[in-house]
Amino acid sequence: SMKGSTAASSPFPSDFLFGTASSSYQFEGAFLTDGKGLNNWDVFTHDKPGSIMDGSNGDIAVDQYHRYPEDLHLMKDMGVNAYRFSISWARILPQGRFGNISQTGVEHYNKFIHALLNLGIQPFVTLTHYDIPQELEERYGAWLSPGVQEDFKHYADICFKSFGDRVRYWATFNEPNVVAIHGYRLGIYPPLRCSGLYGNCSSGDSETEPFIAAHNMILSHAAAVDIYRTKYQKTQRGSIGIVMNAIWYEPISNSLEDKLAAERAQSFFMNWFLDPIIHGKYPKEVQEIIGNDLPVFTEYDLEKLKSGLDFIGINHYTSFYAKDCIFSTCEGTGASKTEGFVSRTAKKDGIYIGEPTEVDWLYVYPPGLEKTVTYIKERYNNTPMFITENGYGQMEKSNSTNDDFLNDFKRVDYMRRYLKALATTIRKGADVRGYFAWSLLDNFEWLYGYTTRFGLFHVDYANLNRTPKLSAAWFRHFLAKHKAKSFTARA
Numbered sequence: 001s002m003k004g005s006t007a008a009s010s011p012f013p014s015d016f017l018f019g020t021a022s023s024s025y026q027f028e029g030a031f032l033t034d035g036k037g038l039n040n041w042d043v044f045t046h047d048k049p050g051s052i053m054d055g056s057n058g059d060i061a062v063d064q065y066h067r068y069p070e071d072l073h074l075m076k077d078m079g080v081n082a083y084r085f086s087i088s089w090a091r092i093l094p095q096g097r098f099g100n101i102s103q104t105g106v107e108h109y110n111k112f113i114h115a116l117l118n119l120g121i122q123p124f125v126t127l128t129h130y131d132i133p134q135e136l137e138e139r140y141g142a143w144l145s146p147g148v149q150e151d152f153k154h155y156a157d158i159c160f161k162s163f164g165d166r167v168r169y170w171a172t173f174n175e176p177n178v179v180a181i182h183g184y185r186l187g188i189y190p191p192l193r194c195s196g197l198y199g200n201c202s203s204g205d206s207e208t209e210p211f212i213a214a215h216n217m218i219l220s221h222a223a224a225v226d227i228y229r230t231k232y233q234k235t236q237r238g239s240i241g242i243v244m245n246a247i248w249y250e251p252i253s254n255s256l257e258d259k260l261a262a263e264r265a266q267s268f269f270m271n272w273f274l275d276p277i278i279h280g281k282y283p284k285e286v287q288e289i290i291g292n293d294l295p296v297f298t299e300y301d302l303e304k305l306k307s308g309l310d311f312i313g314i315n316h317y318t319s320f321y322a323k324d325c326i327f328s329t330c331e332g333t334g335a336s337k338t339e340g341f342v343s344r345t346a347k348k349d350g351i352y353i354g355e356p357t358e359v360d361w362l363y364v365y366p367p368g369l370e371k372t373v374t375y376i377k378e379r380y381n382n383t384p385m386f387i388t389e390n391g392y393g394q395m396e397k398s399n400s401t402n403d404d405f406l407n408d409f410k411r412v413d414y415m416r417r418y419l420k421a422l423a424t425t426i427r428k429g430a431d432v433r434g435y436f437a438w439s440l441l442d443n444f445e446w447l448y449g450y451t452t453r454f455g456l457f458h459v460d461y462a463n464l465n466r467t468p469k470l471s472a473a474w475f476r477h478f479l480a481k482h483k484a485k486s487f488t489a490r491a
């Protein structure tokens with residue numbers, strides 16, 4: 001039998017955070033309400049509605065800006081003890097550091113945080129989840145310029161000062177790896193920069209700009225952590241980390257070449273950010289392959305990077321196979337230098353890595369969660385981790401009815417199996433401290449608009465009514481069982 005626990009006890013520690021995750025642009029709506037400035041996603045969705053599957057935008061989204069009291073009660077009833085959300089930078093600083101703080105913006109989040117704490121729900125706050133003030137793009141090209149580090153530091157400082165007495169968990173970025181790749185290599189997220197075989201952008205350079213943007217994001221993270229450590233952490237006693245998108249890459253064969261390819265896939269996707277922040281340097285493979293196109297950290301930068309982080313946030317949904325494209329040819333897959341000469345596929349010998357879903361990038365492979373956590377645990381010396389997102393999406397069809405969505409037994413099955421895999425890694429010693437389901441509600445799913453639903457609660461877009469799906473009831477039951485068991489374990 002297991003050390004320190006009984007058969008009846010929960011594998012999740014009693015202070016484990018269980019919640020749902022969200023982001024400002026996908027949830028809030030309230031487009032220009034109370035002095036909010038324009039952000040990059042406002043401008044993108046308004047200028048290029050054809051880029052979004054249903055031509056929609058986040059102007060109203062699910063109106064959480066106004067409807068949060070109802071949403072907090074849904075959470076409370078479900079029995080969660082934490083909520084992950086992001087602050088809209090342009091609501092706090094409509095013009096970045098080139099204008100004033102919006103007091104109404106600050107007040108909104110004060111009320112919001114207060115309401116969460118009143119219900120015993122811990123705020124887990126992300127500073128930027130893809131959306132940034134448009135002003136920064138227009139002034140100097142945002143992430144492409146070192147000037148952005150000053151802006152991010154200024155913004156972070158205001159957030160720590162305004163909310164830090166009540167916030168225990170801060171994440172600097174949500175998925176900076178996705179921003180760098182989608183915004184500067186593929187050119188499909190703002191600021192839509194790319195070149196060559198990657199897309200048909202009018203400007204950008206897919207081979208160099210992703211690395212410049214990433215470099216400035218890494219240094220912006222470091223600047224924010226540095227200011228938290230020097231000015232706030234001693235008195236506020238919170239922790240600060242970063243949230244990465246983490247895909248499990250399974251070598252497509254047992255060959256050494258494919259094993260190395262899977263390792264390179266991690267280095268070009270995740271370690272690209274975590275290595276500099278935790279180990280003070282870019283991964284060896286990235287240095288070797290990108291060479292002179294990889295920006296270099298100065299002595300001053302290296303000093304700042306020593307601030308590191310307190311936890312790693314992991315957004316994990318899916319797994320893929322990785323195939324080597326250095327020693328073998330990968331014709332037609334576009335797996336070039338910029339992604340480390342790895343090609344990613346969902347199938348091996350005609351069989352999917354996990355059950356495909358209605359979402360074209362999402363395959364159900366629960367062992368991928370355990371393998372990802374173990375990989376991060378080993379590479380980063382068991383730094384505390386949170387599963388900051390995990391979830392299952394379903395597509396709206398022309399003949400869909402609300403009932404098709406409410407009876408979401410496939411989402412229940414997904415969550416049950418992924419949580420079981422998480423329990424296994426925790427039993428084996430991984431220091432994972434929380435799990436956030438993506439998402440509380442159906443919401444604005446970026447390029448997929450409102451056509452893809454990830455919520456535990458269904459949103460009827462005709463009236464914004466929220467209705468629990470089977471998964472909400474299941475999660476509630478799961479949490480009650482966990483609480484009972486952790487109580488037994490402590491008793």
Ligand code: GBH
Pocket residue numbers: 023026174175178245315361389438445446454
């Ligand atoms: C997360 O991104 C986001 O943090 C969250 O805002 C979002 O709503 C949620 O997932 C659900 O999508 O290039 O083949 O990967 C997950 C990472 C990155 C997955 C973009 C979908 C596009 C297809 N996402 N990706 S692919």
